Amino acid sequence: MAKMWQFISKKFLQQSDKDQSGNVGFAEFLTYVREHEKNLCLQFSHLDKNRDGKVDLEELISAFKDLGLDVDIDEARKLLGRMDKDGSLNISFNEWRDFMLLAPSTDIHDLIKFWRHSTAGVQSWLISVMLLGRKYSMNKDVYLDIGEDMNVPDDFTQKEMQTGLWWRHLVAGGIAGAVSRTCTAPLDRVKVFLQVQTCRMGISECMKILLKEGGFRSMWRGNGINVLKIAPETALKFAAYEQMKRLIRGSDTTRQMTIAERFYAGAAAGGISQTIIYPMEVLKTRLALRKTGQYAGIGDAAVKIFKHEGARSFYRGYVPNMLGILPYAGIDLAVYETLKRRYIASHDNNEQPSFLVLLACGSTSSALGQxxxxxLALVRTRLQAQSAETISGQIRKTQIPMKSSDAHSGEETMVGLFRKIVRQEGLTGLYRGITPNFLKVLPAVSISYVVYEYSSRALGIKMS
Known part of the structure; x- marks a missing residue:
């Protein structure tokens, strides 16, 4: 038995000691915990037959039989009792993870062998190491979609890449983003409408104008292209992010990236994806501001804009859009990681942030990033709206005339428009429309998280 645990200890060091220094540093342990926890999530699904998030005695016996292992009811009860810390007569994923986290294997049979031969002494050793390590362990980030996809992409483990789980996560995220954006589309349209105003206007007044001009369905103008661009943007960002990670890591492909390196890679990936799909961003703004009957659809809008304004019009506002990626992605990532770490540091060693805490961290970081x-986002929108015939030109000439207003006449530059807004509207003019923008953050992240959870389960991704 002693030889078995010596072998396990040696194997644990081999898997976690990436620099072969003979000991496991904090960064190496953190990398091991992150990757192995995701693998344990996959293996737990072999036992959880009804996918309810816990394993009872019958499921345990059935799973053993499916794996070709003999187990009688007495041994099954003993195995369940070793892991069942809360006396619920079943095993949750957290109990499974805590028990198996230092079992250095990705094979379900090896994990079960480890389970069968565990003793009280071994468990004491495991718990002592776990309490030391879990203080620094991180949960997988909550998926958030607030309609402005400038955040740093998630990292996928080698196991997720090999098993194909990465594309399931991306699909689940795409579904969540589509539902979230559709549900909050009216607030997004109000935001865009207010961003191009040169005079102060309240949300209720803006809603009355939009509803009077186009009716209730008009509140979703521009949402179609906003949803359609999720797929190409996500795919391009993921591919670019993976390539940037390879360039940053160099030959050491297993090295854990620092927050700064993640920011650089994410910002570069966001810049690449935004450059390619930016014409869709311009179309979204134009469709959101269009008059009733102005365009028959997305294709008709693209053709008319190209015909009357040329190809350059599809990249109006490109520079402030690119510059906006840096503060948004950097602040979002830094604030989220800081809040999460401070929560962990201020609580007991064995307490990890709940999903509600992570949701609050994500909402706060996204709001500060915005x-x-x-x-920069406001200037981008005004540049995108140049030469556009819009709604309020019909209703109130003081708001947005039929073509270019004084605030965006001719081919305005980013710097020139900044100066004009500050001079004519004051510093508050740079934040027009921010109220509906903030109002949509909480419902957007809540909806995207819930939909992501259900979509993940439907796609066979086991969530802890």
Missing amino acids: LCSYP
């Missing part, structure tokens, strides 16, 4: 990058 706050700092919002002036």
Whole structure:
């Protein structure tokens, strides 16, 4: 038995000691915990037959038989009792993870062998190491979609890449983003409408104008292209992010990236994806501001804009859009990681942030990221709307005339438009429309998270 645990200890060091220094540093242990926890999530699904998030005695016996292992009811009860810490007569994923986290194997048969031969002494050793390590362990980030996809992409483990789970995560994220954006589309359209105003206007007044001009269905103008661009943007960003990670890591492909390196890779990936899909961003703004009957659809809008304004019009506002990626992605990532780490540091060693805590961290970081990058987003929207015939030109000449207003006449530059807004509207003019933008953050992240959870389960991704 002693030889068995010596072998396990040696194997644990081999898997976690990436620099072969003879000991496991914090960064190496953190990398091991992250990757092995995801693998344990996959293996737990072999036992959880009804996918309810827990394994009872009958499921345990059935799973053993499916794996070709003999187990009687007495041994099954003993195995369940070793892992069942709360006396619920079943095993949750958290109990499974805590028990198996230092079992250095990715094979379900090896994990079960480890389970069968565990003793009280071994468990004491495991718990002592676990309490030391879990203080620094991180949960997988909550998927959030607030309609502005400038955040740093998630990292996928080698196991997820090999098993194909990565594309399931991307599909689940795409579904969540589509539902979230559709549900919050009216607030997004109000935001865009207010961003191009040169005079102060309230949300209720804006809603009355939009509803009077186009009716209730008009509140979803521009949402179609906003949803359609999720797929190419996600795919391009994922591919670019993976390539940037390879360039940053160099020959050491297993090295854990720092927050700064993740930011650089994510910002570069966002810049590449935004450059390619940016014409769709311009179309989204034009469709959101269009008059009733102005365009028959997305294709008709693209043809008319190209015919009357040329190809360059599809890249109006490109520079402030690119500059906005840096503060948004950097602040979003830094604030999220800081809040999460402070929560872990201020609580007991064995307490990890709940999903509600992670949701709050994500909402806060996204809101702060938007706050700092919002002036650039507003200037981008005004540049995109140049030469556009819009709604309020019909209703109130003081708001948005039929063509270019004083605030965006001719071929305005980013710097020139910044100066004109500050001079004519004051600093508050750079934050027009930010209220509906903030109002949509909480419902957007809540909806995207819930839909992501259900979509993940439907796609066979086991969530902890």
